[in-house]
Amino acid sequence: MFRWFHRLASLKNFYRLAEIITPWLAALCAGLLAVGLYRGLFVAPTDYEQGESYRIIYVHVPSAWMSMFVYMVIAFCSGIYLVWKMKLADIVAQASAPMGAAFTFLALCTGSLWGKPMWGTWWEWDARLTSELILLFLYIGYMALRNALDSHAAGAKAAAILALVGVVNIPIIHYSVEWWNTLHQPASITKFDTPSIHISMLIPLLLMALGFTLFYVVNMLSRSRSLILEREANTSWVQSRVQENKL
Amino acid sequence: MVAVVGLAVGLFLNVFKNNIQLFYTPTEVADGLVPDGAEFKVGGLVAANSVVREGDGLTVQFVLTDNAKTVPVRYTGILPDLFREGQGTVSVGKLDSDGVFVASKVLAKHDENYMPPEVADALEQAKQKAPYGSETVIMQ
Numbered sequence: 001m002f003r004w005f006h007r008l009a010s011l012k013n014f015y016r017l018a019e020i021i022t023p024w025l026a027a028l029c030a031g032l033l034a035v036g037l038y039r040g041l042f043v044a045p046t047d048y049e050q051g052e053s054y055r056i057i058y059v060h061v062p063s064a065w066m067s068m069f070v071y072m073v074i075a076f077c078s079g080i081y082l083v084w085k086m087k088l089a090d091i092v093a094q095a096s097a098p099m100g101a102a103f104t105f106l107a108l109c110t111g112s113l114w115g116k117p118m119w120g121t122w123w124e125w126d127a128r129l130t131s132e133l134i135l136l137f138l139y140i141g142y143m144a145l146r147n148a149l150d151s152h153a154a155g156a157k158a159a160a161i162l163a164l165v166g167v168v169n170i171p172i173i174h175y176s177v178e179w180w181n182t183l184h185q186p187a188s189i190t191k192f193d194t195p196s197i198h199i200s201m202l203i204p205l206l207l208m209a210l211g212f213t214l215f216y217v218v219n220m221l222s223r224s225r226s227l228i229l230e231r232e233a234n235t236s237w238v239q240s241r242v243q244e245n246k247l
Numbered sequence: 248m249v250a251v252v253g254l255a256v257g258l259f260l261n262v263f264k265n266n267i268q269l270f271y272t273p274t275e276v277a278d279g280l281v282p283d284g285a286e287f288k289v290g291g292l293v294a295a296n297s298v299v300r301e302g303d304g305l306t307v308q309f310v311l312t313d314n315a316k317t318v319p320v321r322y323t324g325i326l327p328d329l330f331r332e333g334q335g336t337v338s339v340g341k342l343d344s345d346g347v348f349v350a351s352k353v354l355a356k357h358d359e360n361y362m363p364p365e366v367a368d369a370l371e372q373a374k375q376k377a378p379y380g381s382e383t384v385i386m387q
Contacts, residue, residue: 045363045364045365046363046364047361047362047363047364048362048363048364048366048367048368049329049357049360049367050329050357050361054361057361117327117328118327118328118329118355118357119327119329119354119355119356119357120326120327120330120352120353120354120355121352121354124269124337124354125269126269127269165252168252168253168256180268180269181268181269181270181272181290182269183269183337183354183356185356185357185358185359186359187359188359188360188361196358196359196360196361197359197360197361197362198361198362198363198366200363201361201362201363
């Protein structure tokens, strides 16, 4: 187990593994998103209250989930990087940050588009909406801090600490709708209860969520590969690959 | 480090406890816990059979309830599509001298349930058959 972990941690091995699995994951991701979108937009029934407008859920909810999931990945990698100085963890965190920011932005935008027709407002300083906006600022701050310091190591360390401190925001986002009066309704899907969304609407949502997760993984892997090439540019394996024109 | 952050967050939440709540409930309004003369938000369910439209077609009066206390509301403007009796709403405005909440904005809340119309109808029928059905409406 530990040897396997050690070998994966070598940037060269990770690069090769990512190279091999990326096309498969990308194909699976495209399939899931296509089926999920088709079933969500055309097959799933209309909602009894919201009519057709609820269908934005198939983009909004997966983006919101991913915005938090990617943050947890960054925080986890930051912890590993701070404790064991594992380069790969730093690279995965760096590669994930713009993806997480994009998911957060998408969740906020689609939420706003949904809020106008249903609630009657584009934006309200509601605890759920505000904490999600803080998450966007955390991502932006994380990326800015990484690049603000002179040495790469100092920037990576400072950003890792910021990422760990920012973790407090994640439970706040999740529980905001239970702790306070909010305009946003409570979660439809929780671990311990039967979902309060009909099965015919739930299946496309789960397909989309899985598709979004794979979309993140595929992008994270290819971004990580670029970062690895950049950082390992002086090593023999990168140079021999350049000569063979196989990147 | 974690303790310091925890303490900071705790203090932060404590200070902002009132600001984080998006709205006051009708009970809080009745108990006089709302800001005097300032604009605030009140949230509750639109009481059944309480919506009255005035002659101009835009002004509407209704009663907000949390199943304990009620607040009369007056609003001139366009209501969101989801506004209807029994539905949750959040109104922004001020109390006038007669205790009527004059709203400048009315927002609709919806719940976390999503289902096709047929399923909603079936549930409604089942509820009507059962004499001790879940009549209480939970405000979230």
